[in-house]
Amino acid sequence: MNLHAIKVIYKFEMLRAWETLLQSFASPVISTSLYFVVFGSAIGSRIQQIDGVPYGTFIVPGLMMLALLTQSTANASFGIFLPKFTGTIYEIMSAPISFIEIVIGYVGAAATKSFIIGLIILATAGFFVPLEIAHPFWMMSFLILTCISFSLFGFIIGLWANNFEKLQLIPLLVITPLVFLGGSFYSIEMLPAPWQSVSLFNPVVYLISGFRWSFFEVADVSIGLSLTMILLFMAACLFVVWWMFKTGYRMKK
Amino acid sequence: MENIVTISNISKTYAGGHQALKNLSLDIKRGEILALLGPNGAGKTTLISIICGIVNATEGSITVNGHDIVSDFRTTRRMIGLVPQELTLGAFDKVINTLRFSRGLFGKKPNPSYLEQLLRSLSLWDKRHAEIMTLSGGMKRRVLIAKALAHEPVVLFLDEPTAGVDVELRKEMWTLIRRLRESGVTIILTTHYIEEAEEIADRVGVINRGELLLLDAKHSIMHKLGKKQLHIELKLPVKTVPEILSDWHLELSANGSRLNYTYDPHNTHIDIVGLLDALDAAGLQLKDISTSQRTLEDIFVSLVNETT
Ligand SMILES: Nc1ncnc2c1ncn2[C@@H]1O[C@H](COP(=O)(O)OP(=O)(O)OP(=O)(O)O)[C@@H](O)[C@H]1O
Ligand SMILES: [Mg+2]
Numbered sequence: 139m140n141l142h143a144i145k146v147i148y149k150f151e152m153l154r155a156w157e158t159l160l161q162s163f164a165s166p167v168i169s170t171s172l173y174f175v176v177f178g179s180a181i182g183s184r185i186q187q188i189d190g191v192p193y194g195t196f197i198v199p200g201l202m203m204l205a206l207l208t209q210s211t212a213n214a215s216f217g218i219f220l221p222k223f224t225g226t227i228y229e230i231m232s233a234p235i236s237f238i239e240i241v242i243g244y245v246g247a248a249a250t251k252s253f254i255i256g257l258i259i260l261a262t263a264g265f266f267v268p269l270e271i272a273h274p275f276w277m278m279s280f281l282i283l284t285c286i287s288f289s290l291f292g293f294i295i296g297l298w299a300n301n302f303e304k305l306q307l308i309p310l311l312v313i314t315p316l317v318f319l320g321g322s323f324y325s326i327e328m329l330p331a332p333w334q335s336v337s338l339f340n341p342v343v344y345l346i347s348g349f350r351w352s353f354f355e356v357a358d359v360s361i362g363l364s365l366t367m368i369l370l371f372m373a374a375c376l377f378v379v380w381w382m383f384k385t386g387y388r389m390k391k
Numbered sequence: 392m393e394n395i396v397t398i399s400n401i402s403k404t405y406a407g408g409h410q411a412l413k414n415l416s417l418d419i420k421r422g423e424i425l426a427l428l429g430p431n432g433a434g435k436t437t438l439i440s441i442i443c444g445i446v447n448a449t450e451g452s453i454t455v456n457g458h459d460i461v462s463d464f465r466t467t468r469r470m471i472g473l474v475p476q477e478l479t480l481g482a483f484d485k486v487i488n489t490l491r492f493s494r495g496l497f498g499k500k501p502n503p504s505y506l507e508q509l510l511r512s513l514s515l516w517d518k519r520h521a522e523i524m525t526l527s528g529g530m531k532r533r534v535l536i537a538k539a540l541a542h543e544p545v546v547l548f549l550d551e552p553t554a555g556v557d558v559e560l561r562k563e564m565w566t567l568i569r570r571l572r573e574s575g576v577t578i579i580l581t582t583h584y585i586e587e588a589e590e591i592a593d594r595v596g597v598i599n600r601g602e603l604l605l606l607d608a609k610h611s612i613m614h615k616l617g618k619k620q621l622h623i624e625l626k627l628p629v630k631t632v633p634e635i636l637s638d639w640h641l642e643l644s645a646n647g648s649r650l651n652y653t654y655d656p657h658n659t660h661i662d663i664v665g666l667l668d669a670l671d672a673a674g675l676q677l678k679d680i681s682t683s684q685r686t687l688e689d690i691f692v693s694l695v696n697e698t699t
Contacts, residue, residue: 228475
């Protein structure tokens with residue numbers, strides 16, 4: 139394995155985030171704060187507690203997930219799309235590295251960025267609502283697994299996209315609706331019965347449910363199921379990336 | 392001389408069905424400067440891209456220093472540096488950072504003093520903290536060269552290194568290429584400029600339509616194909632070449648005021664004096680005499696024309 143290569147890829151991706159600090163880190167914080175103002179304060183005051191948790195507190199895990207999923211996907215897809223777009227990918231393709239180094243470098247950096255964003259949002263939330271975390275270990279595990287698997291997902295999008303439009307398409311058409319309909323701002327038990335069943339086909343439900351459980355010990359689905367789902371998703375993404383590199387999909391001619 | 396790169400029966404058909412390389416074989420010798428000449432679309436970039444791992448060959452195999460470029464790609468790619476044809480660089484990156492990146496990517500641990508020396512040798516040291524987009528085209532090309540050399544490769548591919556480069560910079564580039572060769576780097580460059588090949592290459596390969604038409608030492612190409620011409624300006628133009636001169640196979644030009652005699656300068660039986668005597672005997676009066684030699688350009692043009 140070419141450790142130097144992993145190191146420079148990771149470092150350069152992080153450097154880029156650092157140089158665009160405001161965009162990378164400040165914007166998710168600002169948008170999260172706005173959600174708190176709108177959902178937490180304005181609407182939350184009219185909603186009763188959900189499963190014994192005050193509404194403002196209840197939405198914290200969902201808000202974090204919303205940011206993590208969009209940020210991971212956006213960061214990782216952009217990270218690999220950019221060299222494809224500018225043509226500098228020639229260097230990566232001619233380097234003595236395999237998909238392992240490339241994935242660890244790019245996905246690792248994107249996941250680190252969204253991990254930091256997740257922590258910043260958590261801290262921001264602490265200013266607005268009282269927060270207690272029942273299972274810090276599981277909270278961190280879910281956080282990290284989510285960052286990694288959705289960065290992998292974003293990486294796939296970045297490899298697949300051959301224009302800017304496609305790059306934005308999936309986050310807009312898939313990620314955002316799935317997160318909003320995945321119980322970020324409500325418990326799926328609040329939905330009418332048929333929609334509850336439909337929701338179970340939404341993978342994000344399992345993520346948010348498990349993550350929320352690590353905070354409040356309340357969940358829509360069992361924690362084991364949540365964990366299994368996210369690991370399955372990650373494995374599927376890894377397989378797709380491996381396949382893409384093996385066949386040179388949209389990279390090698 | 393020992394071969395460092397061995398290309399065996401490489402064919403490439405692109406997804407669209409276009410065959411860019413046709414069963415091409417070529418050995419590159421350790422320490423040489425090999426120039427690949429060929430018109431647009433000949434397959435030069437395709438060949439280089441295959442050796443570097445950017446394009447997959449449809450058929451055939453390549454070894455670098457005895458290692459297969461597919462099964463042992465980690466070993467071969469560490470030895471290779473590539474300067475691409477296009478100016479592909481991250482616009483916002485700083486010069487020094489992109490060099491560190493390239494070096495690491497190719498598996499070398501950081502070495503600031505080597506990078507400093509490299510940047511100085513390319514007159515880029517003052518620009519090390521500049522963002523790429525603020526550099527001129529010639530500087531960008533040098534940054535690409537620096538990136539390709541950042542991991543101290545032993546084989547360097549330069550895909551049209553002097554395209555869009557002014558005369559002075561081109562000369563600097565040639566000096567740089569020679570210096571690299573002296574330090575033991577094997578250099579393969581593609582070019583459209585015949586003078587370039589003539590100036591710096593040890594061997595010249597001519598590619599057209601995916602086939603290697605010719606590969607030989609520059610001097611023996613000139614030797615084999617480099618016929619000389621003797622131009623004889625006449626005081627009074629003639630309509631036809633006089634009958635008694637038919638053995639000399641002269642050619643009439645410039646409205647009958649010039650006779651051209653094509654000969655091989657390496658042929659010891661050539662008798663220029665005899666020709667002059669014959670001209671005299673034919674009653675032709677000479678105004679002036681000059682000679683010219685076919686350049687690689689002429690050779691190249693006639694080779695390419697023969698195959699199209
Ligand atoms: N990605 C591609 N897909 C399909 N055809 C391609 C691709 N890249 C190159 N070709 C075709 O392959 C042939 C050889 O192209 P190549 O770039 O190797 O030529 P070249 O000798 O480098 O030309 P130039 O001097 O213009 O750079 C051309 O006909 C070109 O159109
Ligand atoms: Mg080319």
